Amino acid sequence: MIKSMTGFGRAETEGEGRRYSVEIKTVNHRYLEVNIKMPKVLAPFEGSIRTLLKEYMERGKVDIFISFESVDSNTSAVRYNSVVAHEYFRYLQQMADEFGLENDVRISGLSRYPDVFTAEAVEIDEDTIWKELQKCIRKACEQVVRTRKAEGENLSRDLIAKLDEMKEQVAFVEQRSPEVVEEYRRKLREKVEALLGDAQVDEARLIQEVTIFADRICVDEEIVRLKSHIDSMRKAITNGGTIGRRLDFIAQEMNREANTTLSKANDLAVSDAAIDLKTGIEKVREQIQNIE
Numbered sequence: 372m373i374k375s376m377t378g379f380g381r382a383e384t385e386g387e388g389r390r391y392s393v394e395i396k397t398v399n400h401r402y403l404e405v406n407i408k409m410p411k412v413l414a415p416f417e418g419s420i421r422t423l424l425k426e427y428m429e430r431g432k433v434d435i436f437i438s439f440e441s442v443d444s445n446t447s448a449v450r451y452n453s454v455v456a457h458e459y460f461r462y463l464q465q466m467a468d469e470f471g472l473e474n475d476v477r478i479s480g481l482s483r484y485p486d487v488f489t490a491e492a493v494e495i496d497e498d499t500i501w502k503e504l505q506k507c508i509r510k511a512c513e514q515v516v517r518t519r520k521a522e523g524e525n526l527s528r529d530l531i532a533k534l535d536e537m538k539e540q541v542a543f544v545e546q547r548s549p550e551v552v553e554e555y556r557r558k559l560r561e562k563v564e565a566l567l568g569d570a571q572v573d574e575a576r577l578i579q580e581v582t583i584f585a586d587r588i589c590v591d592e593e594i595v596r597l598k599s600h601i602d603s604m605r606k607a608i609t610n611g612g613t614i615g616r617r618l619d620f621i622a623q624e625m626n627r628e629a630n631t632t633l634s635k636a637n638d639l640a641v642s643d644a645a646i647d648l649k650t651g652i653e654k655v656r657e658q659i660q661n662i663e
Contacts, residue, residue: 372611374663375522376400376431380514386503392438393511397519399661400432409437416501423505427512429613430663435511437504455486519663526658527608533655534605537625540648541601544632544641545594551638552588556581588637593628597648600625604655615662622656 376399383392405421424433459481467474482488560577604621607614629652633645 372520373523373527373608373614374516374519375526376519376615376661376663377522378431378515378519380511380516380518382507382510382514384503384507384510387499388441389500389503390440391504391507393507394436395511395515396434397428397431397515400430403428403430403433405433405435407435407437409435410439413437413439413500413504415497416504419501419505420508423508424512427516428663430615435508437508439504450489452486452489455484456481459484459487523662526662530608530655530658531605533651534601537648537651537655538598538601540644540651541594541597543644544590544648547638547641547644548588548590548594551641552581552585555584555637584637588635590632590635593632593635597625597628597632600628613663615659618659618662619656622652622659626652626656 376397378395378397380395381393383390385391403425405424407417407420409417420435420437424435460476463476464474466472556577600621604618604625607617607621626649629645629649633642633649636642636645
């Protein structure tokens with residue numbers, strides 16, 4: 372099964388007097404890029420969080436938002452900074468004197484200034500915190516994986532359908548190519564006979580010209596490689612796994628063969644089929660960018 376790189380997961384858990392909330396969003400990216408936003412108190416766990424995420428994701432841009440709050444009053448202590456409060460009051464009084472205003476400072480207002488009151492976390496057991504946090508992250512990751520797999524199934528079905536269309540276009544080019552040579556031979560003979568009248572046509576020269584034309588428009592090798600690439604891509608999609616980069620490489624090779632086929636085309640129907648083939652390959656490449 373293939374997985375998309377687009378996913379979302381959210382989880383909330385509670386521990387010993389603590390509440391955790393984790394939200395994870397993932398989008399396509401060439402490599403695994405993790406951006407973590409969390410409270411400073413959880414900073415010591417950043418390395419462990421990155422390692423944990425790698426268990427669930429191998430590619431993609433991952434944004435993880437972690438919130439943490441204490442629901443137990445014993446986990447934090449409030450400190451009053453008298454020096455800072457006096458400094459604020461003194462400067463407010465000075466401003467009032469300078470502007471001839473009444474100093475109407477209230478305790479409720481003064482208490483809102485930065486650093487007048489600070490909450491200091493009580494020392495906690497990091498092993499316990501990590502055990503609780505890890506549980507929440509895993510729940511969110513499992514949800515992300517489910518959404519990635521669901522999107523991957525949709526991508527898989529759509530890609531297989533597009534490969535079937537490409538296979539038909541390649542088969543048409545393969546069938547049409549000999550017909551183009553035969554039509555060229557017939558038209559060339561008609562032109563030569565019209566020019567020569569009753570004179571005998573030089574069959575050897577005619578065969579030589581037709582052979583040169585056939586060599587110039589021959590796409591036998593391109594057809595063989597296109598078939599092989601289509602089969603390889605189908606097999607990779609069916610087998611699943613982390614195949615995004617492999618599929619992208621195969622699509623590039625397919626596009627190269629389609630370009631060569633189009634450049635050799637000397638027939639409107641073959642040109643149209645080659646253009647449709649290139650269009651299909653481009654659509655496939657766009658979708659592949661979102662496969663892990």
